[in-house]
Amino acid sequence: MYKPLADEIRPDSLDDVVGQRHILGHNGMLRRIVESGQIPNMIFYGPSGTGKTTVARIIAEKTNRTLRKLNATTAGIADIKAIITELDTLLTPNGVLLYLDEIQYFNKKQQQSLLEFIEDGRITLIASTTENPYFCVFNAILSRSTVFEFKHVSAYDVEPAVSRAINILAERNGLNPELEDGVLRRISSACGGDVRKAINSVELLFAAAKREDGKVYLTLEDASAISQRSAMRYDREGDEHFDALSALMKSLRGSDPDAALHYLARLLEVGDLVGACRRILCSASEDIGLAYPQAVPIVKACVDSALQLGLPEARLPLAEAVVFLATAPKSNSALMGIDAALADVRAGKTGPVPRQLQNVHADGTGFEREQGYKYPHSFDNHWVKQQYLPDALKNAHYYEYGDNKIEQAAKSYWEAIKK
Numbered sequence: 001m002y003k004p005l006a007d008e009i010r011p012d013s014l015d016d017v018v019g020q021r022h023i024l025g026h027n028g029m030l031r032r033i034v035e036s037g038q039i040p041n042m043i044f045y046g047p048s049g050t051g052k053t054t055v056a057r058i059i060a061e062k063t064n065r066t067l068r069k070l071n072a073t074t075a076g077i078a079d080i081k082a083i084i085t086e087l088d089t090l091l092t093p094n095g096v097l098l099y100l101d102e103i104q105y106f107n108k109k110q111q112q113s114l115l116e117f118i119e120d121g122r123i124t125l126i127a128s129t130t131e132n133p134y135f136c137v138f139n140a141i142l143s144r145s146t147v148f149e150f151k152h153v154s155a156y157d158v159e160p161a162v163s164r165a166i167n168i169l170a171e172r173n174g175l176n177p178e179l180e181d182g183v184l185r186r187i188s189s190a191c192g193g194d195v196r197k198a199i200n201s202v203e204l205l206f207a208a209a210k211r212e213d214g215k216v217y218l219t220l221e222d223a224s225a226i227s228q229r230s231a232m233r234y235d236r237e238g239d240e241h242f243d244a245l246s247a248l249m250k251s252l253r254g255s256d257p258d259a260a261l262h263y264l265a266r267l268l269e270v271g272d273l274v275g276a277c278r279r280i281l282c283s284a285s286e287d288i289g290l291a292y293p294q295a296v297p298i299v300k301a302c303v304d305s306a307l308q309l310g311l312p313e314a315r316l317p318l319a320e321a322v323v324f325l326a327t328a329p330k331s332n333s334a335l336m337g338i339d340a341a342l343a344d345v346r347a348g349k350t351g352p353v354p355r356q357l358q359n360v361h362a363d364g365t366g367f368e369r370e371q372g373y374k375y376p377h378s379f380d381n382h383w384v385k386q387q388y389l390p391d392a393l394k395n396a397h398y399y400e401y402g403d404n405k406i407e408q409a410a411k412s413y414w415e416a417i418k419k
Helices: 029-036 052-061 077-086 108-112 115-119 155-172 183-190 195-208 220-227 239-253 257-269 273-291 295-309 315-327 333-346 405-418
Strands: 042-045 066-071 096-101 123-129 146-149 176-179 210-212 215-218
Touching (some): 052 123, 077 108, 155 176, 155 183, 183 220, 195 215, 239 257, 239 273, 239 315, 257 273, 257 315, 273 333
Parallel strands (some): 066 096
8 A cells, every 4th residue: 555755754853843842852841841841731833744743743652651543633522532432441541632633624512522521631632733823713712722833844954865765765776866957955945844745746856767787766857847836835725815915015005126026926826816815905005195196096006907817917017016016116105094093993082063064964953053064165275273082182182294205294284374
């Protein structure tokens, strides 16, 4: 029966785990916990292929507890009940170490069915998830667990694992590997920090490689063909989706056109045209604002063009919009003003609209009275002093002119008139 190489060469000790030095290094917190033998309930959070399952298996081997594994994508209450019936029997004399993969797919009832048993220690839970556990794991489980974050593995750390995989395959087939310069680096960097993906690429590369005179030739061209697009990590419903969108908008706000183009490229490469357009439109008003009011119609035209063109041509107007916004002057004065006004409204600071601003046509018979509204266009410079805010807020101040050329010009204009 075929067994993937990535499963066959899984590390047997924490020292052999690729990456994760921040928690598994010689002074790492998770290593110290494992070496103590006192294993708490834990949640492993991080991208796929970063060692979560491997570390859970190593922990299971170091304990005297019976290991049970469930995958939340296929398991249900019946599977949990089956494990519970084993408790306090000869099958599980020291309790159960339950490794629950993809815990985010368990609903609240399924997660809560474990509470009694992880609280009294009969089940030690090690759950893994690729999603932020503070969003997808219920508080009752979180409060009884310690969260450890597994990070993307660097290409430098992946390289030894790739080299080991090549040597194992070569030895198994009685061949001497001949590697073209750059093969190891290409596979290691193209896996996107996913060690499993890198090992799978090695298997494919080895299977397709030319064999001759007891040698197997691994070329850079083949390595590039096998690993193309493999570095992309993206899930439209997951953290990667929102991280990429957030990074695009923050790069625009930070006036970094290179970073903005990079994150736009990530979004377009996976076809997320609508998400990119939405953030670009938002940035025009939120971050450029009154420093360059024409940004809104310009960017709207670019977005409309992109949506009409579709991919791949949509990349052209969107790239223009992104570079334009990243290099445009910035102002968030309108944003700060409306947020301050909203804060007062939500706090109940309103009051009736001043009489002079009310709709006179709403006055009924017997209620007609002098409104007192002054029509600004009837006065010099189309302005006259009068109260517009309700009495309770008549001295409120929400808008501050930005320090850009356009808003400062408007400030000077109105200061001269209002004096």
